[in-house]
Amino acid sequence: MKIGVVVFPGSNCDHDCEHVFRNVLGQYVEMIWHKETLLKGLDAIVLPGGFSYGDYLRTGAIARFSPVMGAVKEFAKSGGMVIGICNGFQILLEAGLLPGVMLRNESLNFICKDVYVKVENAATAFTGSCESGQVLKIPIAHADGNYYTDPVTLAAMQANAQVVLRYCTPEGKVTPESNPNGSLDNIAGIINPEGNVLGMMPHPERCSEKMLGNEDGRVIFLSMLDVLKNASLKSNFVKA
Amino acid sequence: MMRASHTITKDLITQHNLTDDEYKKIVEILGREPNLTELGMFSVMWSEHCSYKSSRVHLKKLPTTGPRVVQGPGENAGAVDIGDGLCVVFKMESHNHPSFIEPYQGAATGVGGILRDIFTMGARPIALLDSLRFGELETAKNRHLMKGVVAGIAGYGNCMGVPTVGGEIAFNDIYSLNPVVNVLCLGIARKDKIFRGTAAGVGNPVIYFGSKTGRDGIHGATMASDSFDDESEQKRPTVQVGDPFTEKLLLEACLELMANDLLVGIQDMGAAGLTSSSCEMASRAGNGIELDLTFVPRRESGMTPYELMLSESQERMLMVAKAGKEGECIRICKKWDLDVAVVGCVTSDGMLRVKDQGKVVAEIPAKSLADDGPRYERPYSPPAYQDMLTGLNYDAIPDVKDAESALLSLLASPTIASKHWVYEQYDHMVRTNTMVRPGSDAAVMRIKGTNKAVAMTVDCNSRYCLLHPYEGTRLAVAEAARNLVCSGAEPIGVTDCLNFGNPERPDIMWQFVLAIEGMKDACEHFSVPIVSGNVSFYNETNGLSIYPTPMLGMVGLIEEADCTMTQWFKQAGDAILLLGKTREDLGGSEYLKVIHHREQGSPPLLDLEIEHRLHRFILKVIHEGLVRSAHDCSDGGLAVALTECCVSSPGDGVGAMIRLALDGLRCDALLFGESQSRVVLSVKADTAEQVLNRAWDAGIPATRIGTVGGDRLVIEVQGDERSTGCIVDVEIRTLRDRWTNAIEKALRTA
Numbered sequence: 001m002k003i004g005v006v007v008f009p010g011s012n013c014d015h016d017c018e019h020v021f022r023n024v025l026g027q028y029v030e031m032i033w034h035k036e037t038l039l040k041g042l043d044a045i046v047l048p049g050g051f052s053y054g055d056y057l058r059t060g061a062i063a064r065f066s067p068v069m070g071a072v073k074e075f076a077k078s079g080g081m082v083i084g085i086c087n088g089f090q091i092l093l094e095a096g097l098l099p100g101v102m103l104r105n106e107s108l109n110f111i112c113k114d115v116y117v118k119v120e121n122a123a124t125a126f127t128g129s130c131e132s133g134q135v136l137k138i139p140i141a142h143a144d145g146n147y148y149t150d151p152v153t154l155a156a157m158q159a160n161a162q163v164v165l166r167y168c169t170p171e172g173k174v175t176p177e178s179n180p181n182g183s184l185d186n187i188a189g190i191i192n193p194e195g196n197v198l199g200m201m202p203h204p205e206r207c208s209e210k211m212l213g214n215e216d217g218r219v220i221f222l223s224m225l226d227v228l229k230n231a232s233l234k235s236n237f238v239k240a
Numbered sequence: 241m242m243r244a245s246h247t248i249t250k251d252l253i254t255q256h257n258l259t260d261d262e263y264k265k266i267v268e269i270l271g272r273e274p275n276l277t278e279l280g281m282f283s284v285m286w287s288e289h290c291s292y293k294s295s296r297v298h299l300k301k302l303p304t305t306g307p308r309v310v311q312g313p314g315e316n317a318g319a320v321d322i323g324d325g326l327c328v329v330f331k332m333e334s335h336n337h338p339s340f341i342e343p344y345q346g347a348a349t350g351v352g353g354i355l356r357d358i359f360t361m362g363a364r365p366i367a368l369l370d371s372l373r374f375g376e377l378e379t380a381k382n383r384h385l386m387k388g389v390v391a392g393i394a395g396y397g398n399c400m401g402v403p404t405v406g407g408e409i410a411f412n413d414i415y416s417l418n419p420v421v422n423v424l425c426l427g428i429a430r431k432d433k434i435f436r437g438t439a440a441g442v443g444n445p446v447i448y449f450g451s452k453t454g455r456d457g458i459h460g461a462t463m464a465s466d467s468f469d470d471e472s473e474q475k476r477p478t479v480q481v482g483d484p485f486t487e488k489l490l491l492e493a494c495l496e497l498m499a500n501d502l503l504v505g506i507q508d509m510g511a512a513g514l515t516s517s518s519c520e521m522a523s524r525a526g527n528g529i530e531l532d533l534t535f536v537p538r539r540e541s542g543m544t545p546y547e548l549m550l551s552e553s554q555e556r557m558l559m560v561a562k563a564g565k566e567g568e569c570i571r572i573c574k575k576w577d578l579d580v581a582v583v584g585c586v587t588s589d590g591m592l593r594v595k596d597q598g599k600v601v602a603e604i605p606a607k608s609l610a611d612d613g614p615r616y617e618r619p620y621s622p623p624a625y626q627d628m629l630t631g632l633n634y635d636a637i638p639d640v641k642d643a644e645s646a647l648l649s650l651l652a653s654p655t656i657a658s659k660h661w662v663y664e665q666y667d668h669m670v671r672t673n674t675m676v677r678p679g680s681d682a683a684v685m686r687i688k689g690t691n692k693a694v695a696m697t698v699d700c701n702s703r704y705c706l707l708h709p710y711e712g713t714r715l716a717v718a719e720a721a722r723n724l725v726c727s728g729a730e731p732i733g734v735t736d737c738l739n740f741g742n743p744e745r746p747d748i749m750w751q752f753v754l755a756i757e758g759m760k761d762a763c764e765h766f767s768v769p770i771v772s773g774n775v776s777f778y779n780e781t782n783g784l785s786i787y788p789t790p791m792l793g794m795v796g797l798i799e800e801a802d803c804t805m806t807q808w809f810k811q812a813g814d815a816i817l818l819l820g821k822t823r824e825d826l827g828g829s830e831y832l833k834v835i836h837h838r839e840q841g842s843p844p845l846l847d848l849e850i851e852h853r854l855h856r857f858i859l860k861v862i863h864e865g866l867v868r869s870a871h872d873c874s875d876g877g878l879a880v881a882l883t884e885c886c887v888s889s890p891g892d893g894v895g896a897m898i899r900l901a902l903d904g905l906r907c908d909a910l911l912f913g914e915s916q917s918r919v920v921l922s923v924k925a926d927t928a929e930q931v932l933n934r935a936w937d938a939g940i941p942a943t944r945i946g947t948v949g950g951d952r953l954v955i956e957v958q959g960d961e962r963s964t965g966c967i968v969d970v971e972i973r974t975l976r977d978r979w980t981n982a983i984e985k986a987l988r989t990a
Contacts, residue, residue: 009577010485012401016672019688049670051399054485110394112667114890141398141667206669211686211801213675 001027001228004042006072006088008034008063013049013085016205021046024208025221034066043228044081045072047088049141049203059102059144060090069095081125081224082197086142089189089199098192098199099157100149105142106182112141114214115180117188117202118168121161124191126198129223135172136165136216138202140180145201147183147190157190165189165200248273256283262614269608277546277594277602281609284512284550285519288777291613294743295775298756306769308732315436316357316507318771319429320733322797324690327431329363332371332424332698332737332793334776338479339421343388347421348396348482352554354425355400356508359491360557362435362498363427366673367685368397368666370407370423371698371737371791375416377654377986382411385419387987392482393423394665399484400491404666405674406683408698410655412839417781422737424698424793428687435498437507439521439529439560439586444504446518446529446584447566449573450490450556453514454539456480457552467742467780486555486578493576494557500572502565509556515549515609517558518584519592522606529606531584533596545594545601560586616743623747629707632827632841640908643879643955643967646835648978650876650912651883653834657982658888679888680807681723681872684798693801695729697794701875702787703828704843709751711843713758713790718851718916719874720794721766725855726870726919728805728862729796734763736773736792741785743777751788759790765848766855768794805862807871808889809896812949814868815928816885816896820854820918821941822878824909830875831912844916850940851917857938858919866931869922877912879955879968881920886953887976895953895972898946902959907967910957922948 052063084092122132165188189200204217304312311319317331335350375382457480507517522529573580594602663678676684682697699720705712741748779786827841873881887893935942955968
């Protein structure tokens with residue numbers, strides 16, 4: 001498969017995503033400079049974590065105007081798979097590809113630690129290899145991960161099973177104590193109604209290798225590759 | 241011929257922190273009076289901070305060579321070979337003075353400065369570590385300083401995408417008016433692709449790139465070379481303001497420039513900005529540089545040559561490109577949205593010549609400016625109070641009555657307590673190399689593309705160094721090496737950051753000289769070269785100096801990353817072994833400070849040969865796969881080390897049942913004394929005998945002291961007449977809560 005990893009000025013998990021797809025999962029990876037406007041032959045796009053444009057103004061607020069975002073939107077509109085991790089998620093929100101906004105963490109501090117998330121919807125292209133209700137241990141590293149949206153949107157997302165990942169205890173209980181940043185409804189990851197754009201705050205690329213002591217994140221990427229493999233068998237699958 | 245546009249008065253010379261003799265030397269070098277710009281340039285280059293004028297004669301004694309050394313002191317950072325064509329590039333630096341004046345920006349720009357030192361060498365930074373000293377957290381100002389410094393480090397490092405993976409923090413009111421902020425950065429470079437700060441090749445273009453130059457930080461180096469008084473906080477404008485986003489672009493641009501074979505030399509504009517980068521690069525190559533300030537990108541109009549040459553605006557670099565490659569250099573800088581301009585060229589006459597609007601505004605021999613600064617052999621003698629500090633009558637101190645509550649008090653001492661409140665604000669995982677996260681004896685990073693890993697630690701017990709600067713510094717080296725060894729790594733290189741008071745005082749100079757001797761002896765014994773470092777003098781306010789704080793940063797190599805070891809107990813049923821001998825080493829201990837409010841006595845005894853023997857043995861048994869956990873005994877002694885083995889794991893922790901023999905020691909010395917060369921190991925029960933026997937064969941005292949398991953830490957002491965034998969019996973949860981939450985609680989105090 002050919003995975004595109006977008007590099008914004010200030011992206012800093014771009015190499016990590018590249019490493020996992022290329023060296024751990026053996027895929028072809030193309031690094032996409034944010035000034036590019038044409039995307040060709042990609043099977044999926046990753047918006048990586050980091051501090052695009054230094055997080056100045058508001059996280060993701062400037063990156064959404066990067067030239068590449070037009071092409072990313074086109075790609076998503078035509079059904080291509082897009083995953084935004086951490087800052088990538090924030091950019092997806094600012095770009096309107098996913099609903100809602102990110103507020104400052106409740107503690108007002110940057111938080112870097114392992115958290116547990118529950119797979120609330122195992123029928124998506126990004127969680128297909130998970131069991132429903134499976135608990136994953138994945139690290140977070142952000143200052144603005146406190147997800148918020150209006151009650152109507154939230155209700156619609158819940159009804160639509162768009163809340164894919166929620167912060168929980170190691171046993172899988174979704175409690176206020178297990179919510180690291182004050183996120184509405186313990187939301188850690190959401191998907192668009194069409195099911196091809198996922199945003200998540202935790203970093204699965206940081207826990208996809210045994211050597212780093214945790215491989216829970218791998219299942220997210222394996223799910224994506226599974227869908228792509230099956231889809232590429234059907235000739236009508238969309239390619240950018 | 242240059243003409244002074246400004247009369248150089250005596251006041252002006254004093255304001256520039258230059259002595260009469262130093263000024264005379266300047267006139268001698270120039271053969272005339274300097275103008276104001278030149279006076280400013282000399283004042284920063286000849287400041288203590290840039291010239292090492294008080295320390296240089298002593299630093300020369302340190303061992304700096306070895307088979308692995310690729311680059312020793314004198315460049316932007318040191319480099320040590322790790323095989324596979326790679327080397328680690330590392331250095332530690334202080335940002336103490338700015339951090340007191342403005343904690344967030346002071347600490348942030350400290351991180352920025354050391355990062356630039358590393359990537360200037362052609363290395364991609366992969367890890368940061370910090371050593372911090374603050375006053376006790378009872379004071380609002382100290383809490384403010386700590387929160388600000390931690391936020392500043394986080395703000396800069398996180399945005400750069402370089403993980404902050406370790407460090408150490410200690411608290412003592414002596415640091416209330418002079419906090420210590422030392423940052424170590426380590427990067428990886430190809431051994432044959434190391435870049436140096438040299439202006440070789442007459443006619444080659446000199447190119448400025450990065451941020452624009454503003455009026456911030458003018459005289460930062462001079463400020464860092466002076467003591468503080470009550471007015472010091474008014475020096476805020478001398479603190480620079482950091483922009484990590486620009487630095488991230490600078491990093492990527494530099495690495496791209498270097499990958500494209502365009503450069504002859506490169507140096508960052510740190511302290512003394514454009515002045516230091518240009519004259520040092522010229523001096524190293526034996527050349528001159530001509531700069532035309534007209535082309536320097538500036539943030540504000542009306543800046544004088546004096547301001548442009550002395551500004552310490554951050555995120556700026558100077559490179560010497562190969563002739564004809566200017567266009568390509570400019571293209572890459574522009575790709576990364578950086579300001580860039582050709583501002584001069586390399587000349588053959590050895591002069592740093594500065595022009596502005598076609599007029600020469602400064603003209604100084606580059607070598608004189610960079611290397612011919614004054615050297616002082618300052619007088620030194622021990623302070624009168626030294627004997628009072630070391631003399632301690634143990635009979636006047638009653639032995640511990642309630643060991644359990646003493647242990648709980650120690651765990652809640654911020655110096656010993658978990659630092660998770662701090663390191664959870666640092667991104668310590670980005671770049672996906674962190675194998676051992678903060679909270680074990682050393683941080684361990686894998687090296688992608690190899691089977692190797694590197695371990696890093698920073699250590700210094702400044703109280704030991706106060707009580708005996710020579711012993712204290714040897715102890716710091718020993719502890720650093722022990723921390724690496726307990727992580728499975730062989731020590732391969734050292735960087736230091738020497739934080740002291742005013743070197744013009746003989747007692748402070750005495751501390752410094754002895755510390756250097758101690759570092760030299762210990763590093764020579766372990767055959768670990770010192771490849772880079774930094775000296776920070778004048779850590780003194782209103783005449784009160786900090787404890788001598790010779791911070792040691794040590795790097796170790798793990799040939800097979802699988803052999804990486806951590807400090808926490810792994811498995812119920814494992815045998816717990818204590819290696820090394822426990823003596824009556826209460827002097828300078830955290831126990832004496834926390835429980836008896838005394839910072840006195842002689843620091844613990846250290847025999848370098850025994851220590852080295854222990855290191856070799858630990859490494860051997862770890863590599864043979866016999867060890868499940870290894871933890872060095874340091875602050876708080878054996879009882880605290882055992883608690884940390886129980887509670888510091890990423891999981892819920894596990895208990896232990898311990899039985900100790902008093903063997904004629906005081907009970908407090910047995911539990912909380914800080915005897916050196918001791919390590920707590922846990923091993924599979926059926927290999928315990930084997931490991932013990934081999935330890936004795938290697939000449940290392942070793943005993944089985946207990947077993948891992950349960951949800952309590954129980955410590956029984958046999959031979960204690962005053963009690964029934966059971967001294968500590970606490971739930972792991974209680975210990976863990978106490979240890980985990982102490983700092984957050986202290987910070988929350990209104």
